[in-house]
Structures are given as C-alpha cells and as structure tokens.
Amino acid sequence: MSGYKRVLLKLSGEALMGDDAYGINRATIEAMVQDIAEVVNSGVQLAMVIGGGNIFRGVAGGAVGMDRATADYMGMLATVMNSLALGDAMKNAGLNPRVMSAIAIDQVVESYVRPKALQYLEEGKSVIFAGGTGNPFFTTDTAAALRAAEIGAEVMLKATKVDGIYTADPAKDPTAERYARISFDDAIAQRLQVMDATAFALCREQKMPIRVFSIFKPGALMRVVQGEDEGTDVFV
Numbered sequence: 001m002s003g004y005k006r007v008l009l010k011l012s013g014e015a016l017m018g019d020d021a022y023g024i025n026r027a028t029i030e031a032m033v034q035d036i037a038e039v040v041n042s043g044v045q046l047a048m049v050i051g052g053g054n055i056f057r058g059v060a061g062g063a064v065g066m067d068r069a070t071a072d073y074m075g076m077l078a079t080v081m082n083s084l085a086l087g088d089a090m091k092n093a094g095l096n097p098r099v100m101s102a103i104a105i106d107q108v109v110e111s112y113v114r115p116k117a118l119q120y121l122e123e124g125k126s127v128i129f130a131g132g133t134g135n136p137f138f139t140t141d142t143a144a145a146l147r148a149a150e151i152g153a154e155v156m157l158k159a160t161k162v163d164g165i166y167t168a169d170p171a172k173d174p175t176a177e178r179y180a181r182i183s184f185d186d187a188i189a190q191r192l193q194v195m196d197a198t199a200f201a202l203c204r205e206q207k208m209p210i211r212v213f214s215i216f217k218p219g220a221l222m223r224v225v226q227g228e229d230e231g232t233d234v235f236v
C-alpha cells in the first residue's frame with residue numbers, strides 16, 4: 001500500500017458551521033480533529049489551510065457594497081479565526097500544531113516564514129497556514145495550492161462538503177455523476193466550480209496532484225493519505 005509522507009490538507013471553512021447558520025460548531029471541529037489526529041499519529045507530516053466561509057457568510061450582509069479588497073481582508077481575517085480554533089482543538093486532542101499567518105498580527109499569531117514552517121514539519125509538528133495568501137482577489141484554495149508547492153507536499157487534499165468532483169454541482173444538480181479521476185486539463189476546460197481556476201492552474205503547473213473528498217466521512221482522510229480509493233483524483 002502506497003502512502004504519502006507530507007501532505008497539504010485544505011479544510012472547508014463552510015463545513016465548520018455544521019448545522020448552525022454560521023460560526024464554528026464544536027462537535028464538527030472535534031470530529032475533524034479526530035480524523036486529523038489519526039493521520040498525524042501515523043507519522044505523516046501535515047500542513048493545513050482552512051477556509052473562511054463559515055464566518056464570512058455571517059458578515060456577508062454587511063459587506064455588500066464594500067470595497068472588494070477590504071471585504072477580502074475581512075475574509076482573510078476569518079481564516080485566522082478558524083485557524084486559531086482548529087489549532088486549539090488540535091492541542092486539546094494532544095497534538096502539537098503551529099499556526100502561521102500570511103497577514104502579520106504578531107500579538108495573536110506567528111507570521112508565516114517558509115523555512116520556519118519547513119522546520120516545524122521536520123520536527124513532526126503540524127502547521128496551519130492562516131490568512132490565505134495575504135492578498136485580496138484570491139481564495140484559500142489558491143493559498144492551499146501555493147503553500148503545498150512551497151513546502152514540497154506530495155499532494156493537495158481538499159476536504160469539502162461533497163465526496164468528490166462531479167459533472168456538475170451535486171448540491172444543485174441531482175443527476176450529476178462523480179468522477180473517480182479527472183485530468184487538470186478537463187477540470188479546467190469544463191469550468192468545474194469545486195475549486196477556483198487559479199488553484200487548479202497552479203497545481204497543474206507544479207504537477208501537484210489533488211484529491212477531493214468528503215470532510216464528513218469518518219476515516220476518509222486516512223484512507224486518502226494511505227493511497228486508497230476515496231473521492232476524486234485530479235492528475236496532470
């Protein structure tokens with residue numbers, strides 16, 4: 001059985017709210033951390049990026065009519081909050097996470113410095129990359145692709161609300177069918193909205209495979225990391 005040694009895991013921010021209208025649902029984050037702990041305790045070097053949809057959605061009304069870059073900075077700050085919550089939940093589970101932010105807020109969180117992140121991974125600590133890319137007009141999917149390339153991850157794992165990539169958005173089209181595998185060229189050409197085109201393009205250029213799978217399926221993360229058949233594989 002093949003397995004990965006260093007992976008970048010992108011966690012859905014929206015999934016964090018569980019059945020709540022927005023925010024962080026305690027039971028949901030604890031369930032995510034259980035799956036993460038299984039992987040970290042197996043010796044895999046794990047770096048993470050978490051989205052901000054669960055918090056940003058709650059303030060979206062107030063952001064209407066706002067300057068786009070300002071709204072995007074609010075979104076990036078939302079990912080810092082989620083990253084702190086994830087780090088805290090990981091600590092409670094006996095893990096050793098380090099949160100690093102692309103936006104300097106030194107009183108709150110350590111700033112992202114690539115050699116330091118690499119050192120933490122070598123030391124067996126998990127790293128949570130907060131604040132997205134640090135730039136507006138991007139998403140945390142692109143931040144995940146960027147950090148995956150920077151740390152030399154073998155694969156980027158996208159844990160999201162659906163169990164793979166479909167011919168159309170399965171949340172809107174009940175006839176959509178799931179791909180077991182799809183090439184980057186096809187995913188980009190078909191404009192599949194499961195991930196933004198910038199993130200797909202960066203991974204394609206870096207020859208970084210992506211695996212999309214369900215964040216809600218217990219054990220799915222471990223199965224993906226062990227190279228088992230789970231979700232959808234995006235290949236170059």
Ligand SMILES: Nc1ncnc2c1ncn2[C@@H]1O[C@H](COP(=O)(O)OP(=O)(O)OP(=O)(O)O)[C@@H](O)[C@H]1O
Nearest residue numbers: 012013014051053160161165166168169171193194
């Ligand atoms: N072709 C498709 N296949 C699978 N999912 C799709 C497709 N098109 C659209 N989607 C939607 O994309 C969503 C996942 O992407 P999205 O980036 O919006 O969420 P996320 O990454 O889980 O959240 P966040 O941005 O908060 O981290 C799925 O929940 C699904 O409804």
Ligand SMILES: O=c1ccn([C@@H]2O[C@H](COP(=O)(O)O)[C@@H](O)[C@H]2O)c(=O)[nH]1
Nearest residue numbers: 051052072075076132133136138139140
């Ligand atoms: O590099 C980045 C990453 C994120 N943003 C903003 O944050 C929100 C939340 O991120 P999601 O990926 O949607 O979860 C996003 O909508 C952007 O507004 C950013 O500007 N730059």
